[in-house]
Amino acid sequence: MDTVIRTSGLTKHYGRVHALDGLDLSVTAGQVHGFLGPNGAGKTTTIRILLGLARKTAGVAEVLGRDPWKDATDLHRRIAYVPGDVSVWPNLSGGEAIDLLSRLRGASTKSSEYRSSRERLEAAFQFDPRKKGRAYSKGNRQKVALISAFAVPADLYILDEPTSGLDPLMEVVFRQEIARVKDAGATVLLSSHILSEVELLCDRVSIIRAGRIAESGTLPELRHLTRTEVSFEAADAGAVAGIAEAHDATFGEGRARFTVDSDAMASVLPVLAQRQVTGLRIEPPSLEELFLRHYGDESAS
Amino acid sequence: MIPLLRQRLRRDWLQLSLWIIGAVLLAYAGYVGVTQSYSTVADRQEVLAAVAANPVILMFRGLPSGTSVGAFLAFEDLPWLAMLAALMSTFLAVRHTRGDEESGRSELVAATPASRTLPLLATIVHGLAANVVLGLLVAASVIGAGMDAAGSLLLGAAAAATGVAFLGIGLVAAQLMRTSRGANALTVWLLVATFVIRGMGNLAGTPSDDLSRIDSAWPVWLSPFGWAEQIRPFDENSPWPLVLGLAFGVVLAIAAVGLQSARDLGASFVAERGGRASASAALASPHALVWRLAWGSLLGWVIGGVLTGFLATTLGGIAGQVAGQNPAVAQILEKIARAGDLDEAMITVFFTMLGVLAACAGVQTIVRARQEEAHGTAESVLSAAVGRVRWLADYAIVATIGVALVVAAAMVAAYAGLAAGGAPSDLFRVVTVTGLGQFVAASVFTALTALVFVLAPRATLGAGWALVGVAAVLGMFGPLMGMPEWLTDLSPIAVTPVVSHGDVDLRGLWWLVVAVVVAGAGALALMRRRELASDG
Numbered sequence: 001m002d003t004v005i006r007t008s009g010l011t012k013h014y015g016r017v018h019a020l021d022g023l024d025l026s027v028t029a030g031q032v033h034g035f036l037g038p039n040g041a042g043k044t045t046t047i048r049i050l051l052g053l054a055r056k057t058a059g060v061a062e063v064l065g066r067d068p069w070k071d072a073t074d075l076h077r078r079i080a081y082v083p084g085d086v087s088v089w090p091n092l093s094g095g096e097a098i099d100l101l102s103r104l105r106g107a108s109t110k111s112s113e114y115r116s117s118r119e120r121l122e123a124a125f126q127f128d129p130r131k132k133g134r135a136y137s138k139g140n141r142q143k144v145a146l147i148s149a150f151a152v153p154a155d156l157y158i159l160d161e162p163t164s165g166l167d168p169l170m171e172v173v174f175r176q177e178i179a180r181v182k183d184a185g186a187t188v189l190l191s192s193h194i195l196s197e198v199e200l201l202c203d204r205v206s207i208i209r210a211g212r213i214a215e216s217g218t219l220p221e222l223r224h225l226t227r228t229e230v231s232f233e234a235a236d237a238g239a240v241a242g243i244a245e246a247h248d249a250t251f252g253e254g255r256a257r258f259t260v261d262s263d264a265m266a267s268v269l270p271v272l273a274q275r276q277v278t279g280l281r282i283e284p285p286s287l288e289e290l291f292l293r294h295y296g297d298e299s300a301s
Numbered sequence: 302m303i304p305l306l307r308q309r310l311r312r313d314w315l316q317l318s319l320w321i322i323g324a325v326l327l328a329y330a331g332y333v334g335v336t337q338s339y340s341t342v343a344d345r346q347e348v349l350a351a352v353a354a355n356p357v358i359l360m361f362r363g364l365p366s367g368t369s370v371g372a373f374l375a376f377e378d379l380p381w382l383a384m385l386a387a388l389m390s391t392f393l394a395v396r397h398t399r400g401d402e403e404s405g406r407s408e409l410v411a412a413t414p415a416s417r418t419l420p421l422l423a424t425i426v427h428g429l430a431a432n433v434v435l436g437l438l439v440a441a442s443v444i445g446a447g448m449d450a451a452g453s454l455l456l457g458a459a460a461a462a463t464g465v466a467f468l469g470i471g472l473v474a475a476q477l478m479r480t481s482r483g484a485n486a487l488t489v490w491l492l493v494a495t496f497v498i499r500g501m502g503n504l505a506g507t508p509s510d511d512l513s514r515i516d517s518a519w520p521v522w523l524s525p526f527g528w529a530e531q532i533r534p535f536d537e538n539s540p541w542p543l544v545l546g547l548a549f550g551v552v553l554a555i556a557a558v559g560l561q562s563a564r565d566l567g568a569s570f571v572a573e574r575g576g577r578a579s580a581s582a583a584l585a586s587p588h589a590l591v592w593r594l595a596w597g598s599l600l601g602w603v604i605g606g607v608l609t610g611f612l613a614t615t616l617g618g619i620a621g622q623v624a625g626q627n628p629a630v631a632q633i634l635e636k637i638a639r640a641g642d643l644d645e646a647m648i649t650v651f652f653t654m655l656g657v658l659a660a661c662a663g664v665q666t667i668v669r670a671r672q673e674e675a676h677g678t679a680e681s682v683l684s685a686a687v688g689r690v691r692w693l694a695d696y697a698i699v700a701t702i703g704v705a706l707v708v709a710a711a712m713v714a715a716y717a718g719l720a721a722g723g724a725p726s727d728l729f730r731v732v733t734v735t736g737l738g739q740f741v742a743a744s745v746f747t748a749l750t751a752l753v754f755v756l757a758p759r760a761t762l763g764a765g766w767a768l769v770g771v772a773a774v775l776g777m778f779g780p781l782m783g784m785p786e787w788l789t790d791l792s793p794i795a796v797t798p799v800v801s802h803g804d805v806d807l808r809g810l811w812w813l814v815v816a817v818v819v820a821g822a823g824a825l826a827l828m829r830r831r832e833l834a835s836d837g
Binding site for chain 2: 048051053077088090091095101103109129
């Protein structure tokens, strides 16, 4: 019951390409789980396997305690999915597509519950359901998938970069919806590379790299692994000298800067106090830095 | 303008070459056909007289203008040459204007210092050039075959002028409609309508005493195809109707430039209709979705089925007349049909074509499953509570029903044609047997395409249509080209049951049934293990 998504040693090979190379992912019930990684790291492949759209090469994958490949149809009644790149039928209107997708998930579109939630979502997302699919922009296609996902209650929401193409106002609506389904007890797997979004929404984060989970934990846990940046006003670069824990010391624009392992911060503070530094600024690592730490060498190469 | 044209040449050369080579081959094959099948004046006179006597054929042939080889060639070929030029031109016009606008390419060009109307002007130049090349090469192929230069040049020019007229129609349609799909639909409807108007004008015309020529009635002047025919190449060689086609095209092109200058990029004069705000109660299953996606094109094939069925039983009489007097024609019909008397042979021959149409309907529906998969909409359906096997089965079911509808429509039309003509009752049985046989043959293509879709998804489109194309060539033209029987018998449409002198010969029926069952069941069974194969 507690673990909604569990993969262990999950591999997926496309010919000689190893899209997933021993992925261990665990998402517990009621969590909003961030699934972070750059393009091509294996996020979408993982999601496809969890949905039974692709078959694993080896390893274990379980969704809601069942095999996603064999029990796909039954599982899908309990799952809402928003693909990363939403396509709609060119000659169906947006409203028709939303109703169709909801019905295919087993919802009754006649129920007042469904109709009121669809109406609420269309108003919130400012969506015009009468246009034909071919006339929709990327953002509007995304809304078709989001509205049909949120209009029917689900136990698990799998969202693959759901806000790409949405404007900031719509992102706020999206965050409200995530909060709503979380309050209702649902679990969310949110794949994204928008770090601020993940920082705002997610209880736990898994960072995927080259088909493996590189890091997994709550945000405070992950922050712990990285360095905090410290800066203060100084006359020259010598101001940092003698602080044993300082790394990467630099000087510029009248400020000395260095980084400190987050767990060593406490021992640095007395030294700074002793030196009576002014304009002290201490910045905990952002998710962005976490991300760069894991992918920095990759983007450099 | 020059860089733009150069880029278009690179993008278009293959497609335009195919259209133009098609027209050249049609002209040359037409010449060979006329000189071989109807080598004497008397042969040609008979056909023209028969056509005047049973004018249904006039809809699909040109304007009779005498019995010379050249005039007969124009009678046989000119409408289709003009049709090729017209289709080439209107697709070209829409592709480079509205098509580019939809895909966002023209936004890139419009953002450069080039003027907003430049892509449109480049399209006009491009379209005119394509038609000039088409006209000249058609003329050259006929001159090369030994016809006189003046008539040949006018034959090519007649086709090219029709192309120019439709270039204009395509350009204006692209301005009016919001999507290239809408613009293409509008121009194809106009093309069919003007083609039919021309046929009606010829039908309503006055035949000469020896029935070898017809003076058309006034409606032909409403149609670019009619203008082309009034040139009467190799007969009157009257060049002035060319002016009508060219002027019409140029006036419309200028109108298109005016319309383009008066609107925003991406806007249109005919607003797109809004859709329903919510889905009808019927659109509630994957099966309903397939119908919704496929019914439009299936309807087209059904109309084709009706026409084929009707002609199968109504043309029997006239073909009988021609064949009775022309052993070559009789021989051809018997070769394709393998046996039987002429009426039976006629039905068999037309129903072989029906088999091709029905196969197209089936293959197109299965190909649609692949398009849904590549386009990404299949992912949305399959991630809802829809099983893989069920999803493919729905396409197979709709494809099979579509094939059945095409065949049924043809059979009903054929019965109606028999009943109207007071034909003997045994011909009804011929229609039933050959119709049901072609249903099975067409289903072979559906099942094989489904199997390819499961095993090699990316090959679905090419393999499906190639199967139909090869089978059509082997089955319909193989016997004429003297191919050995074992080769033509590889084509499912060529081994269906026939009725010969009242006896039913099942021929390859059981092989066909086995192929349908094995391929169909194999496809569904293998689908259980198949992953989604997105990205085209």
